[in-house]
Amino acid sequence: MKMARINVSITMSALLVVTLILLLTSLSLPSFAQKQPYQVQAAAKKLKFEIIKEAKHDKRLFTQGLLFNDGNLYESSGLYGRSRLRVYNAKSNALVKQQGLSRRIFAEGLTKIDNELYLLTWKASKLMVFNANDLQFKRSMPYQGEGWGLTNNGKHFIMSNGSAQIFFRDLKSFEIIKKITVKNRWRAYNKLNELEYAQGHIWANVWQSPFILKIAPDSGQIVGIADMSELIKRHQRSGQSQEKVLNGIAYDPSKEAFWVTGKLWSKRYLVRYR
Numbered sequence: 001m002k003m004a005r006i007n008v009s010i011t012m013s014a015l016l017v018v019t020l021i022l023l024l025t026s027l028s029l030p031s032f033a034q035k036q037p038y039q040v041q042a043a044a045k046k047l048k049f050e051i052i053k054e055a056k057h058d059k060r061l062f063t064q065g066l067l068f069n070d071g072n073l074y075e076s077s078g079l080y081g082r083s084r085l086r087v088y089n090a091k092s093n094a095l096v097k098q099q100g101l102s103r104r105i106f107a108e109g110l111t112k113i114d115n116e117l118y119l120l121t122w123k124a125s126k127l128m129v130f131n132a133n134d135l136q137f138k139r140s141m142p143y144q145g146e147g148w149g150l151t152n153n154g155k156h157f158i159m160s161n162g163s164a165q166i167f168f169r170d171l172k173s174f175e176i177i178k179k180i181t182v183k184n185r186w187r188a189y190n191k192l193n194e195l196e197y198a199q200g201h202i203w204a205n206v207w208q209s210p211f212i213l214k215i216a217p218d219s220g221q222i223v224g225i226a227d228m229s230e231l232i233k234r235h236q237r238s239g240q241s242q243e244k245v246l247n248g249i250a251y252d253p254s255k256e257a258f259w260v261t262g263k264l265w266s267k268r269y270l271v272r273y274r
């Protein structure tokens, strides 16, 4: 019995050594490395910003969507009984047009394609379509779940719903084409809110956080993070309502800069990231 135990023990040790040799050899083989590349995701870069311009913002507006198009700024503002659409001349900041919405609607993210504005609703599960000139309602399309942020890349709608996922949807049917999870290395970022597609990336507010994320649209990896605390401090005093959060991103390609603001803020800011 004793000899048998020793034999088993020797066999086990030999097996272990052989396994170890095989493992070490395979790790050093180039073919192994080629077949199974181990990609280390770089951590997101910290983005700095400079303020190029400041403009007045109506502090009654619960800003949900913000976009720039052809010299105009378009804004959707939420809350039940107070939801509305507004258009401003971006240069003069003059109000061009506004449209109040049904008391049953809590307006959310906004995007523009051709001459139509597309508005998400928080819990009504419908995408509302408006004429971009006169802001008159045209039609609506249903979807499932909550609506938060909305933008587009010319091929798809890009939508958030308060989770860490971003959905790409068909421009005609609003069907989901694909989805990505937004993460910095392996850490997912929840509560993605207002969105903007610009410079080949998706830019996102994160609800109740000071961050604007720059996201690779294919992988969902965060490639840049901007801490906007400097602006938030000007509008949030300690002990104040947590409603006055950073929200709203609109890209002005002629200036290569972004208009950013917050809910119930008295100002918006044109900032350039580097």
Ligand SMILES: [Ca+2]
Pocket: 065, 066, 067, 150, 151, 194, 195, 196, 248, 249, 250
């Ligand atoms: Ca936007």
